[in-house]
Amino acid sequence: MFDQSPFHCRVEWGRRGARDAADRGDLVIVVDVLSFSSTVVTALNYGAIIYPYPPNLNGKDFAGKIGAQYILGRSEAAKLGIPTLSPVSFNQAHENKKYVLTSLNGAFCTWIASKVPALLIGSLLNASSVARVANQLSTQANVNITVIPCGEQWNDVRANEDTLRPSIEDYLGAGAILAELEGSKSPEAELCTAAFTHANQKISDLIWDCGSGRELREKGFAEDVRHCSQLNIFQTVPLLKKDHFEDVR
Known part of the structure; x- marks a missing residue:
C-alpha cells in the first residue's frame, strides 16, 4: 500500500491526497498556485473574508445565508468589475467584506x-510564512x-x-x-523540494510558459500568472476556522 508514514513531512496530490491526509489527522x-491559493492569500492580505466552497454544492445559496458575495468565473466577474478567482481582482476596497470562493481544485481539497x-493555504506568494506557521502548529499539536x-x-x-492533471x-x-x-x-517530499531548489531562479519563466500559465494567458489573464509566480511577497497565512479563512497574523 502506498505509504509515507515513516516521515514527518509528506506530499500528496489532489483530492485523494487530501482525503488520505485527513484520515491520518495530519496538518x-x-x-x-493558479489560482485558488494565491487568490485566498491575496484577498486576506487586503482584509477580505473568504469562505471556501466546493463547486458541486450550491454556493450561491450558502452566500445568501451568510451575507456574502458569491464569486463568479473570471470572465464574467471581470466584465462586472467585481472580485473573482483572479487574485489581482482583490484590493483594499474589499476589506472586511465576505466572499464565497469555489474552485474545482483548491476549494474542493480544502x-x-x-x-x-489545522488547514493552511500555501502558495509561492507566502511560502516561507506558511512553512514557519506550519512548523509551529505541528510542534504544538504533535502532528x-x-x-x-x-x-x-x-x-x-x-x-x-483519471481526471487529475498534475x-x-x-x-x-x-x-x-x-x-x-x-x-x-519522505522521498516524495525530498524530490519535490529538489525540484523547487533547482528551478528557484527561473520559477516565473517556467510558470509563464507551462501549460497552466499559457492557458490563463490565452484567456486574457496574464497578470494573474505574473502575480502568482512571485515568491514570498506576503506574510499572510490563511488558516481555516470552521467555514472561513483567518490570517494567522
Whole structure:
C-alpha cells in the first residue's frame, strides 16, 4: 500500500491526497498556485473574508445565508468589475467584506480536508510564512504535515481515464514550502523540494510558459500568472476556522 508514514513531512496530490491526509489527522497545507491559493492569500492580505466552497454544492445559496458575495468565473466577474478567482481582482476596497470562493481544485481539497487539526493555504506568494506557521502548529499539536499540490482537471475525460492533471506550478509551490519545513521528509517530499531548489531562479519563466500559465494567458489573464509566480511577497497565512479563512497574523 502506498505509504509515507515513516516521515514527518509528506506530499500528496489532489483530492485523494487530501482525503488520505485527513484520515491520518495530519496538518494540511493546500497549494493551488493558479489560482485558488494565491487568490485566498491575496484577498486576506487586503482584509477580505473568504469562505471556501466546493463547486458541486450550491454556493450561491450558502452566500445568501451568510451575507456574502458569491464569486463568479473570471470572465464574467471581470466584465462586472467585481472580485473573482483572479487574485489581482482583490484590493483594499474589499476589506472586511465576505466572499464565497469555489474552485474545482483548491476549494474542493480544502472541503475534503476541513476536519484536520489545522488547514493552511500555501502558495509561492507566502511560502516561507506558511512553512514557519506550519512548523509551529505541528510542534504544538504533535502532528505530521502533508502538503497537497492540488493539480488541475483534464477536460474531455473519457471512460477509464483519471481526471487529475498534475501541474508544475503546484509542484514548485509545494516544494518552496517543503524546503522550509522542519523534520524528516519522505522521498516524495525530498524530490519535490529538489525540484523547487533547482528551478528557484527561473520559477516565473517556467510558470509563464507551462501549460497552466499559457492557458490563463490565452484567456486574457496574464497578470494573474505574473502575480502568482512571485515568491514570498506576503506574510499572510490563511488558516481555516470552521467555514472561513483567518490570517494567522
